[in-house]
Amino acid sequence: MARLTDWLAARRAAGTLRRLRPVVRLADGRLQLAAAPDLPPLLDLSSNDYLALSAHPAVIAASHAALNGWGAGAGAARLMSGDLALHHQLEEAVAGLKGQEAALLFGSGFMANAGVIPALVGRGDVIFADRLDHASIYDGCRLSGARLHRFRHNDPDHLEELLAKHRGKGQALVVVESIYSMDGDRCPLVAFAALKERYDFLLLVDEAHATGLFGANGGGVIEADGVGEAVDLALGTFGKALGSYGAYIAGSREMIDYLVNRARSFIYSTALPPAVIGASLAAVELVRADASLRQALWARVAGFKDRLRQGGLVADLGPSQIVPVEVGESSLALALAGELLKQGIFATAVRPPTVPEGTARLRFSVTLHLSDDDLVRVADALLDVLRRLAPRLLAG
Ligand SMILES: *Cc1c(COP(=O)(O)O)cnc(C)c1O
Numbered sequence: 001m002a003r004l005t006d007w008l009a010a011r012r013a014a015g016t017l018r019r020l021r022p023v024v025r026l027a028d029g030r031l032q033l034a035a036a037p038d039l040p041p042l043l044d045l046s047s048n049d050y051l052a053l054s055a056h057p058a059v060i061a062a063s064h065a066a067l068n069g070w071g072a073g074a075g076a077a078r079l080m081s082g083d084l085a086l087h088h089q090l091e092e093a094v095a096g097l098k099g100q101e102a103a104l105l106f107g108s109g110f111m112a113n114a115g116v117i118p119a120l121v122g123r124g125d126v127i128f129a130d131r132l133d134h135a136s137i138y139d140g141c142r143l144s145g146a147r148l149h150r151f152r153h154n155d156p157d158h159l160e161e162l163l164a165k166h167r168g169k170g171q172a173l174v175v176v177e178s179i180y181s182m183d184g185d186r187c188p189l190v191a192f193a194a195l196k197e198r199y200d201f202l203l204l205v206d207e208a209h210a211t212g213l214f215g216a217n218g219g220g221v222i223e224a225d226g227v228g229e230a231v232d233l234a235l236g237t238f239g240k241a242l243g244s245y246g247a248y249i250a251g252s253r254e255m256i257d258y259l260v261n262r263a264r265s266f267i268y269s270t271a272l273p274p275a276v277i278g279a280s281l282a283a284v285e286l287v288r289a290d291a292s293l294r295q296a297l298w299a300r301v302a303g304f305k306d307r308l309r310q311g312g313l314v315a316d317l318g319p320s321q322i323v324p325v326e327v328g329e330s331s332l333a334l335a336l337a338g339e340l341l342k343q344g345i346f347a348t349a350v351r352p353p354t355v356p357e358g359t360a361r362l363r364f365s366v367t368l369h370l371s372d373d374d375l376v377r378v379a380d381a382l383l384d385v386l387r388r389l390a391p392r393l394l395a396g
Pocket of ligand 1: 108109110111113134136177181206208209237238239246247
């Protein structure tokens, strides 16, 4: 297969070949690189397990109990015989968490976007999506066959301009994320929702990085901003702050009934296994019952950012648990990540084409696996390598 060989060789030469790096995750959330078992374990600043629920005793116990009681697999798709009562329990809990009438489970967030968007719009319809929306959203858009317009990131005025020009007569769907995964910035959801007063469209909000963290009850930015009424579909994953796997869509009963009949990634795929549902149920109950987990996270996020600012870092560190440090060139981002790795810190260098040219960055994801002391160590290590390799990023 000369074509594959050439493609891989070109990527390798350009330094952009992606590679898997097997790790062992220790009970405290640190990572042991499988290729270097003698190195001390690394602090993980790259995971989305924000509340450390993947390792929470109540989540693990509930997962064990579901596995023991219901077996290892659901056995079939939901519309066949795989529709376990357990799935409905989780859907009710999620509908409650999201303040919506009903919810529907999907195998993953990727499958949810790839299935829901084509169920809602097709040829003759139109989609308006934020330029920085997740790959799964764009794949769902492509699959739908609807005309696609991308608006400038977090820019409701640009969306309005496009709506005025291209709304047309078919169904219109607007897709945003509430917290963006690479920039950690927050969507001006109130302004987007307000456009519904002048334009007719369905609003889909992907809360992958917000559910469990924002809102008085952990319902996400939709809850925090009080815009539940304007949101037709709230999508989220159980694989991030909720610590397990799978995804959901929450909406009206009618919307869910429709998706059961139309979303192909729901219809033609085996239902999630009991152990995963048990874990997710416990996680949803934990975040609804107890705000102390997210409060603890926000305290650590604030401490981390303060330490960086006091050390002279002038970059905008954003409003969320995802802390981007923009450095410019890809080579610099890689060098900085390499230096941090030597000091036992696993942080991701995010480079073009994932982000625009000249805006390569280090991305620090703060989780409850990291203690205040760990975060001080990370901040000081970062300030130290910046002083050596990129002093222009520091004040004074
Ligand atoms: C991670 C993510 C997804 C995919 O969810 P998975 O459950 O990991 O498949 C979808 N949308 C956004 C915005 C995400 O960040």
